Amino acid sequence: MKLLQYNTSVGLPELRQKLVKKMAWHDKIKTDNDHVMLTQGAQQGIDLTARLMLNKDDGLVVEGPTYIGALAAFQAYEPTFYEIPIKEDGMDVNFLEDTLKTHAVKMIYTVPDFQNPTGAVMSLEKRRQIIELANKYNVVILEDGTYRDLRYSGQNLPTIKSLDSEGRVIYVSSFSKILAPGLRLGWLTAEDKLFKALIGLKSGADIESSNLTMSIVNTYLDDNSLENHIALICNCYRQKKDAMLSAMRKNMPSIAQFTNPQGGFFIWLTMPKNFNMDKFVNQQQLSKSGVLIT
Missing domain, CATH: 3.40.640.10 (Type I PLP-dependent aspartate aminotransferase-like (Major domain))
Structure with missing residues (x-):
């Protein structure tokens, strides 16, 4: 063939x-x-x-x-x-x-x-x-x-x-x-x-x-139509982005700042300069594994 x-x-x-x-x-x-x-x-x-x-x-x-x-x-x-x-x-x-x-x-x-x-x-x-x-x-x-x-x-x-x-x-x-x-x-x-x-x-x-x-x-x-298909998936991704931002506004602390992008896959989160992000990420990983964080 x-x-x-x-x-x-x-x-x-x-x-x-x-x-x-x-x-x-x-x-x-x-x-x-x-x-x-x-x-x-x-x-x-x-x-x-x-x-x-x-x-x-x-x-x-x-x-x-x-x-x-x-x-x-x-x-x-x-x-x-x-x-x-x-x-x-x-x-x-x-x-x-x-x-x-x-x-x-x-x-x-x-x-x-x-x-x-x-x-x-x-x-x-x-x-x-x-x-x-x-x-x-x-x-x-x-x-x-x-x-x-x-x-x-x-x-x-x-x-x-x-x-x-x-x-x-x-x-x-x-x-x-x-x-x-x-x-x-x-x-x-x-x-x-x-x-x-x-x-x-x-x-x-x-x-x-x-x-x-x-x-x-x-x-x-x-x-x-590729143009119509792109419009369809953009509508889907827009809804997912809005859902993510809604959850972040509800659950993130007030010290967190994050973007509301006009497209793409990425929301950029910024924390204060004295915030220990490595410690925070490690705590989240331990919490997900079932280890109690105190």
């Missing part, structure tokens, strides 16, 4: 074409079939980009805190990490510029929409500033848009990739959060030079993503 045969390193053409259209209407990213690659989740896109960009001791900017899966992928290539504090409206751009001025940095990794784990959304002004800084200091940006579709209120902001004027942004995303994690299917897009190099690495990593899985997702999208 055709479904059980090889495909290509970039993936099923019909599904890539659907992603071209999806990125155009939802993410304002202009690309084409020849610059979209299907991957084993966004995680493989992160790893392939790290493999392409990073050698030992190369400078890598990450948000502090950030997605631990990305850190695990990066760590394999032994870069020098530069952590940029994250604020309510995204990365501290002044701190970022100071870092780029004083250190040799090859790549910036950012999750601008509903950031993992803070839930922060980068402002439009900061997105533009980061592009300007990347152009000025000749840095590649890896933009992780995995949570971008999960907006429950407010207006979508342009992706950093859509503001890219010099072809230095690699954009990765995934079906994990909008269809099913077990599919292990994501995608990336980049401009010609970077994209061709990433194809070579994909070929060496696993040859190609599963033709069967790609065909299943493609058939599902032939028969269903």
